[in-house]
Amino acid sequence: MAAVAVLLITRPWGAAARAGADGSSLKRRNPSVPGTIIGPMAAIEIHDLVKSFGPVRAVDGVSFTVEAGSVTGYLGPNGAGKTTTLRCLLGLVAPDSGRALVGGRPYASLTAPLTEVGAVLEATSFHPGRTARNHLRILCTAAGLPQSRADEALAQVGLADAAGKRVLGFSLGMRQRLALAAALLGRPRVYILDEPANGLDPAGIEWLRGFLRHLAHEQGAAVLVSSHVLSEVEQTVDNVVIIARGRLVRQGTLTELTSNGRSVVRVGAVNAAELGPALETAGGAVERVEDGLLRVRGLTAEEVGRIALDRRVALRELVEERTDLQKVFLDLTEER
Amino acid sequence: MTALIRAELQKLFTTRLWWVLLLVMLLLIALFLGFAIALAGVTQNGAAGLPARDTPQWAQLAWGSGSSGTILVTILGVVMMTAEYRYQTITGTFLTTPRRFPVVAAKLLAGVIAGLLFGVAVLLLEAVTVIPAVILSGGTFSPSASHLPQTTAGLLAAFALYALFGIGLGALVRNQVAAIVGAVVWTYVIEQIFTAIPVLQPVGRWLPAGAAQALMRMDLDAGLGRPDLLPAWGGALVLAGYALLFAAVASATTVRRDIT
Structure with missing residues (x-):
């Protein structure tokens, strides 16, 4: 940095x-x-x-x-x-x-x-009859940049071979790259x-x-x-x-x-019955999922591990459950 | 500003449109000139049609036929503006130059330059057809007797103006097809009616076509009587007024509009 x-x-x-x-x-x-x-x-x-x-x-x-x-x-x-x-x-x-x-x-x-500022908006904003190079050269002219920047930017996005081709024949992906090349012109x-x-x-x-x-x-x-x-x-x-x-x-x-401020630690322990109360004493909210498997809120995985070590409880599993980002995204953006 | 004008001309000359329109325009005018040569001096049903080829009037008439190319310059202007909206290149244009008024001004000036270039092409075509036609028929080619300096100036002014008209129309309508149809209807229907029919000529002489004819001194009898035109200086003023009007329309509709 x-x-x-x-x-x-x-x-x-x-x-x-x-x-x-x-x-x-x-x-x-x-x-x-x-x-x-x-x-x-x-x-x-x-x-x-x-x-x-x-x-x-x-x-x-x-x-x-x-x-x-x-x-x-x-x-x-x-x-x-x-x-x-x-x-x-x-x-x-x-x-x-x-x-x-x-x-x-x-x-x-x-x-x-x-x-x-380099901006990429819609991929369709090209004249189909104009070549990729000419599209960029026009922007260079209007911006007072040297015409050579057009080919340099095309090379940067991997479009050097298509520089002289009309945009008409470009795939959507190539158009996106051309749009990105336009954004790169002025560095x-x-x-x-x-x-x-x-x-x-x-x-x-x-x-x-x-x-x-x-x-x-x-x-x-x-x-x-x-x-x-x-x-x-x-x-x-x-x-x-x-x-x-x-x-x-x-x-x-x-x-x-x-993490959503509420990280969950999943603990699998051979002696979960002993570990559970110990975690609660340490301030964790413990949920018993099934035999030998706990979900703990309010404690980090490291803290849970240390408590287990202190109590000499053997662990089978210790995982910090990250909330699925996709689920967070859907929860936040769906109709409420 | 020169950079923006160069960018606008670069836009125009990096697609096929300009030479397609140029070719169509030259073919159209060649066709008119062919009729002018073939029909010169021919009498129809006892009445005189066009003047004979060896008269100064014929040279003036043939020279003025170049004004029929203004429709293609109008279309050129329409496309210069509407292509930006049709292909959304207006986004890139305004990202490069966020101050929109200079962009519109550059486009208008580039339109004037393109219009004048088209006008020069027309004049070259006329020179290589009209001058030999006059000389071969035994006449004397006299630019002054045929008022050619004035007709030439009027032609060039008309080509520049119709390019501006196209850009203004394109900025107003933005839909390319609708704007082109509008331009064709205006030129071939509305202006034709108002400049050809004697009763409507008091209105027609104030339209761009009538003003351009006045500037070119095209006050010849083409079968419906001598058109009632403004004086040449009046035509020039009216054309300048239209140019300002179209420029104002183009900038007023473009400078504040949201580009979505």
């Missing part, structure tokens, strides 16, 4: 990255969202964002932040308001109220946005990706995961990636923001979310 901090030192949100890395006193609590810690200037900040389309409140008071050097998953079922949030953040949609800032500023006020420090795994085959998803981790953890970029399929991002993200019907329902680290 030290290397990341050095790399980021010239960036406006470098301070945020360093604060996040060493956990120094620069951190402060965000008063509007209990439990959230934000830096002095996060790479992405969303405050009380509201956007309605006619009678539908697509986004209803969403707030969260994304720090440099981390991947944040923005999760929710289809129609939850993920895309609208990202489009507000990118200046494409005007919010009714609230703020959406990149590097402390609204996207529309960035003078060279491609060099600060930005912030990436905003809307459902980037859509249409990718398993190998493509694996490649994307590695790529996003590389951007965040090795290049110190802030990555915000939305998905409605949890398993796509589960192995990639550091932090999770969950939205359902326009409202933020949960945010935190992946670990916080799965």
Whole structure:
């Protein structure tokens, strides 16, 4: 992380990255969202964002932040308001109220946005009759980047061989890679990706995961990636923001979310009858599942192991049951 | 700003559309010129049709036939704008340049440049057909006697204006097919009716086609009597007014709209 901090030192949100890395006193609590810690200037900040389309409140008071050097998953079922949030953040949609800032500023006020933010929205936003290279060169021209960046970015996403081909013949996966290449053109420090795994085959998803981790953890970029399929991002993200019907329902680290503050330890003991009361004495809530098998709340696996050792009770099994993330996701986002 | 105009021209010239439209336009005008050459001086039922090929009037008429290419420049303008919505490339455009007014201004200026390039292609085609046709029939090709400088200026102005008209229409309608159908109906039905039928000409002379004819001094009798046109300077002012109107429509409809 030290290397990341050095790399980021010239960036406006470098301070945020360093604060996040060493956990120094620069951190402060965000008063509007209990439990959230934000830096002095996060790479992405969303405050009380509201956007309605006619009678539908697509986004209803969403707030969260994304720090440099981390991947944040923005999760929710289809129609939850993920895309609208990202489009507000990118200046494409005007919010009714609230703020959406990149590097402390609204996207529309960035003078060279491609060099600060790389965005991947729908995979269909290409002219089918134009070649991949020309698509990127047009963006380079408008952004004042050298035309050579087009081929470099195509090579980075593994599309060098298709550079001169019309997008018409591209598979969905190739279009996703081309969209990612467009995001890479200006070598930005912030990436905003809307459902980037859509249409990718398993190998493509694996490649994307590695790529996003590389951007965040090795290049110190802030990555915000939305998905409605949890398993796509589960192995990639550091932090999770969950939205359902326009409202933020949960945010935190992946670990916080799965442990859910109520971790359960499953203990299989030869002499469970003796171990149970001992665990209760130590403050655990013990549930007897079946003969010789207990489920304990309020104690860690290590604590349970130590108590068993003290009592000289032989254990057959000692497992910290992590709540299944998919189940948490469904519980949080289903109709209530 | 020049970077944005170059990007817009790059968009135009990296798909096949421009040369398909250019080819269709040149074929269309070649067809009109062919009729003008074949029917010159021919009398129909005792009445004179077109002037003879060796008259300055014929050269002016043939030169002005290039204005029939404006429909293809209109379509070019429509597609320049609607393709962005149809293929959602407008998202990438506004992500690259979030300040939308410069994008619209660059598109309008690129449209003017493309319109003028099409106009130049038309003038070249006319030069290589009309000049030999006049000389071969024993006439003297005299640009001044045929008012060709003015017709040429009017043609170029009309091509630039109709490109703007197309972009404005595309920004307003956004559905590519509907906008193209609208442009064709406007050009071939509404403007034709209002500029050809004498009773409607007081209205027609204020439409873009009537104003362009005034600027080109195309006040020749094509069978329905001399059209009642504005003076040339009036035509120029009306065309400039339309250009501003279409530019305003294009920016007003694009700058504030949510891109979803």
